Amino acid sequence: MKVLHVITGLAAGGAEQQLRFLLPHLGARCEVAVLTGRGAVADAIERAGVPVHAIGMRGNRDLRAVGRLARLMRKHRYEVVHTHLYRACVYGRLAARLANVPAIVATEHSIGRAQIEGRRLTHPVRALYLASELLGHLTVAVSPTVADRLSKWGVPRSRIVVIPNGVDAAAFGFDAALRRRARERLGVPENAFVIGGVGRLEPGKRFDLLIEAMATLEHATLLLVGSGTCEPRLRELARSVGVAGRVLFTGESADVRAMLSAMDVLAAPSVEEAFGLAVVEALACGLPVLYDTCPAVEDLPPGSAPGARRVGPDRLAAELAALAARPPGRLPPPEAVRLYDVRRQADRLESLYLRLLGALPKEEQR
Template sequence: MTRVLQVITGLGRGGAERQLAGLVRRLPVECEVVSLTGGGPVADEIRALGVPVHELGMRGNRDLTALPRLVRLMRSRRFDAVHTHLYRACVYGRVAARLAGVRRIIATEHSLGAGEIEGRRATTGVRLIYRSTERLGAVTVAVSPTVADRLREWGVRDVVVIPNGIDATAFAFDPGRRAALRAELGVPPREPVYGCAGRLVPGKRVDVLIRAFAGLPGGRLLIVGDGPERRALERLAWRLGVGPRVVFRGETGDVAGALAAMDVYATPSRQETFGLGVVEAMAAGLPVVYTTCPALDDLPARLAPHARRVPADPAAFREALARFPVPDAVRLPVPAAVATYDIGEHARALAHLYTGVFTGPSTGPAPAEGGSTPWPTTGELPEVSSGAAVSPRR
């Protein structure tokens, strides 16, 4: 069986980390995982699946002692492929894999924004290092066409679009979980709960949501996640007079339970590479108000009829939220957009890359501006389901 080492910067409760945990459950290959920095709740989840997790304890971006340790691990375990996730892991992982003689080097770009990467400014030095190490790999996986376009702007040559995936059944609405969490929070059954989930960083614009909520006559705002902006957001809620009605839940391993307690999902994030939280909310049967979500913006609107796009402005969000009726705990039908992002399809597409069928350079016409050509069926790449696309080497 094909043996793959998954290399990731850390294993906290982030979107990329949760994607990795979902993938190792379903990939038809033998996986091991290495976290450059250390453990975390997602590391425990992965170990519970019987998948080995190695922790390097890297102290920072310039801790070069991690490189020889990573090379030794790759050589000793004789992996057929290395798959890297997140900036630091992509840089160190691709270099180590080349030094270790690993034949297949794949990278996934989860968090490339316009002018930033993983919430930090993409300086000239960051871009130079990224492009230099990218040339050591076979292909870079973009989680959306939006990210693929940004990678091409950076000069990345081989880009495969394989969207993020979710297990929709894991987020199916459970009235028992709704009742339990609402009771824990002291929320009456028919009190509206607006909510969001994600890392509390400036780019998520949770302050816009709090300001919008402050203008509503009642209800609760449930904020799931943690991050450097939490204290400032808590102070803002109290300053606006809605402190008692804004619940900061913190990080949780039960996102599905939190979604069950909500009635509307709202996210004014100014930049997203995919918008995983929005797709999960739709899988839970929630209406969605959002500003940026490539997962929806790259699809026909008819596939997500209960999603409303509005500017990241408190007045616009307040008006959109006020339109929803008092909840009765009856969920909306799960829209067709959710089925587009099945994690099983994601895993199957990645497995094709691991087996080395793609040998590049690929042939065929250049992609239309803003788009991608279909996966070639000439033998260079396997034919896969819709949702995966590749741009040729230029």
Template sequence: MKVLHVITGLAAGGAEQQLRTQLPYMSADCEVAVLTGAGVVAEAISATGVPVHRLDMRGNRDVRALGRLARLMRAGRYEVVHTHLYRACVYGRVAARLANVPAIVATEHSIGREQIEGRRITQPIRALYLASELLGHVTVAVSPTVADRLALWGVPRSRIVVIANGVDAGAFRYDPRLRERTRDTLGLPRDAFVVGGVGRLEPGKRFDLLIEAMPGLDDAFLLLVGIGSRRRQLEELARTLGVERRVVFTGESPDPRAMLSAMDVLAAPSQEETFGLAVIEALAAGLPVLYDTCPAIDDLPPGAAPGARRVMPARLSAEIGALARARPTRLTPPRAVRLYDIRHQVKQLEALYRRLLGAQASEEWR
């Protein structure tokens, strides 16, 4: 079975890292097409031997990329096209139809109540998404929350399949020596209490709340891992509050395990999430987690993630301060990490591919 994954970009984001995590566990012959900038995730995928095709799309209206993508699909004779993220879903499903690909799957990673991939949801955005959705066969929702939002948009429930994101627990296992090396590299004192934030530096992630907590945490440091449009504003906020020396921006990181090993707590104050992958990865690294919104935790049985606690924004600074004083030891990864094992997710995805290909073969036979 030959599969082409089409994704908008391959910078270090949740959907991008999820694809990177899936690929080594897939038995299918997989390749990746990236529409825009490649980034560190593209380099990591290429290093494993998986071909990465760069379409060099110059913007949302660069329709020439549609032709290049369709030609790639025809030449590759892919049996399945699997798209990820908004632009790739729109262009990828159209191209797959033009190339007569037998099975067309999309994963919806990022649809929120008011935003999708950090942008406000407008009627044209929604209409274009729904029109392209009709060209595919199935849309995978990464959580029941996402499935409900797709249904509210008008996607028929019969075309939605819930397959939760997966985590490779071993890839995030805590390493004390890696912790020391990473802190030395980043200029973090080995004995300091380090608060971590992981994700795109965009308004919805509310990393400004973590910076605003720093003046009350005299000896603590903040480690922000990610890129985004708000970096300059966040840096200015740190300077205004006089804590710029205790706030470290790493940009893109090819080694999430190293970053998590360097932290003492992960704080995830995002006001809206579709899954909350960083929370599960942090639990796999043995970190306590303070979060505001996380469907990945909410969808689990009670007690499956004892290391994660919901904290309202008004209480975030106080809760971080309590942890800084208590200096908690590393935790054993909870049951939640096992429930989201990447192997289980990949097994479900490949079963879906086979089911769609079997259905197409039956239609052709009739």
């Protein structure tokens, strides 16, 4: 079975990293097509032996990308096209139809109540999404929360399958040597208390709350892993509250495990999430987690993630101060990490591909 994964870009974001760690566990012969910039994740995928095809899309209205994608699909005769992220779903599903690909699947990684991947949910954005959805066969929601949002948008429930994101626990396990090397590279003392934030530096992530909390945490360091449009504003905020020397911006990092190993707590104050992959990765690394919204934790049975606690903005600084005063050290990975094992995700996706190709009865889907 030949599968082409189509994704908008391959910077070090959650959906991009999710695809990177999923690919080695799929038994199908997989390749990747990236519409825009390759980014750090593309190199990591290629090092693992998966070909990456750069489509060279220039802007949201570069319709020539559809033709290039369709030619690629016809040339390599893929049996399944699996799209990820808004632009790739719109262009990839159309190209797959033009190329007569037998099975067309999309994964919805990031849809909110009022936005999708940072775009405001205007009528044209929603209409284009729903029109392109009709060109595919099924949409995979990464959480029940996402499935509910898709249904409210107008996607029929019969065309939605919930398959949660997966995490390779071994790929994110705590490593003391990585911690030491990462801290040396970043200039962070070994005994410093490090608060971490992982994700795109965009308004919805609310990393400004972490910077403001730093003003009350005299001996802590804040490590922000990611890039985005808010970086200049966040840097200015750090200067204005007098903590610029203790806030480190690493930019995109393909080695999230090293960054997590360097941290003592992960803080995820995002007001809205589709899943919360960074939270599960942090739990796999043995970190305590303070979050505001995280379907990955909230959709599980109580007690599945004892190291993760929901904390509102009004309590965030106090909770971080309490952890800084008595660092809990590394925690054992909780049951949540096992429940989100990437191998389980890969098995379910492959069963879905086979069912769409007519090789597996619906009732046998795992």
